[in-house]
Amino acid sequence: MTDDTDNRRRHFLGVATGVMGLVGVGFVAYPFLASWRPSARAMALGAPVEIDVSRLEIGGLIKVEWRGTPVWVLRRSQDMLETLTLPEVVNGLRDPESRQSEQPEYARNTHRSVREEFLVLIGSCTHLGCAPLERFEVAPADLGPDWRGGFFCPCHGSTFDLAGRVYAGVPAPTNLVVPPYTFRDDNTIVVGLDTEV
Numbered sequence: 001m002t003d004d005t006d007n008r009r010r011h012f013l014g015v016a017t018g019v020m021g022l023v024g025v026g027f028v029a030y031p032f033l034a035s036w037r038p039s040a041r042a043m044a045l046g047a048p049v050e051i052d053v054s055r056l057e058i059g060g061l062i063k064v065e066w067r068g069t070p071v072w073v074l075r076r077s078q079d080m081l082e083t084l085t086l087p088e089v090v091n092g093l094r095d096p097e098s099r100q101s102e103q104p105e106y107a108r109n110t111h112r113s114v115r116e117e118f119l120v121l122i123g124s125c126t127h128l129g130c131a132p133l134e135r136f137e138v139a140p141a142d143l144g145p146d147w148r149g150g151f152f153c154p155c156h157g158s159t160f161d162l163a164g165r166v167y168a169g170v171p172a173p174t175n176l177v178v179p180p181y182t183f184r185d186d187n188t189i190v191v192g193l194d195t196e197v
Contacts, residue, residue, distance in 0.1 A: 048192030103178035
């Protein structure tokens, strides 16, 4: 054998060993790097949620989960919508124009929604995170003759109107949160997206 042949073999073995070493490093590094990715459950929790409202009756409420938090969709009747501008309701609210509350710009209106009929809210009291109860009846004995319907938090007594606006004099500091959402079509709301899909 000549020195030239030995040099070629050494070069070949060196290259082959280097390639095999890189493959081995890849096999070791892949699981490590893959462990940095969020789990499928975590990715699903952050994903937008589609809500079919085609069967939601007027006055009905759907509850779903998005990012681990409850989301409510209320289909308001015309009577419910009319209560939102009653002086006895508006004058009793802490933030009737939703200036200090969390909602997308397109929900900064009297009805706090894209379409008046459908209210989309995070179902968590802005005081300590309890789940308010839907109290849509008018003037029940426990809430008084001025109650026009809305949400009542049983934990500390915070009250919200049918747009999720908080009444003054209760522990909750701000209106219920309106999450980002859009309508995919007339019957589908997508929570987690606030642009047309």
